């Protein structure tokens with residue numbers, strides 16, 4: 001099944017979430033930051049309204065992320081519901097790595113958005129963000145996940 005034909009829905013990011021992602025990213029440096037995005041999917045796109053930062057327990061947190069399993073399970077029961085995953089690339093541009101693509105397979109179907117952030121170029125905390133829609137295709141009983149670039153829209157209040 002192809003979830004999205006043609007164009008991907010836009011991803012709306014609450015301005016407070018944008019700030020939270022940026023601050024968490026900076027707090028974790030030089031390590032990668034990770035966390036769960038909370039929100040809702042609607043006809044007009046996906047709205048990310050909140051963020052739950054998680055501890056990165058990867059053996060090599062400089063170049064990888066692995067959310068703390070207890071925090072992860074707890075976050076899965078958040079309200080609003082988890083809708084996406086965020087992690088940072090402290091020293092490289094926010095594009096998915098081969099390891100990121102492998103990790104996609106472990107995400108449940110409730111995860112629809114994938115955000116990667118890198119430190120911003122200005123002096124403020126706002127990160128450089130790339131957003132993707134997680135698309136899952138099943139062929140012969142096997143599900144393959146891929147990332148489709150999505151338009152990220154900041155929602156100002």
Ligand SMILES: [Zn+2]
Pocket residue numbers: 087088089095096097100116
């Ligand atoms: Zn990555």
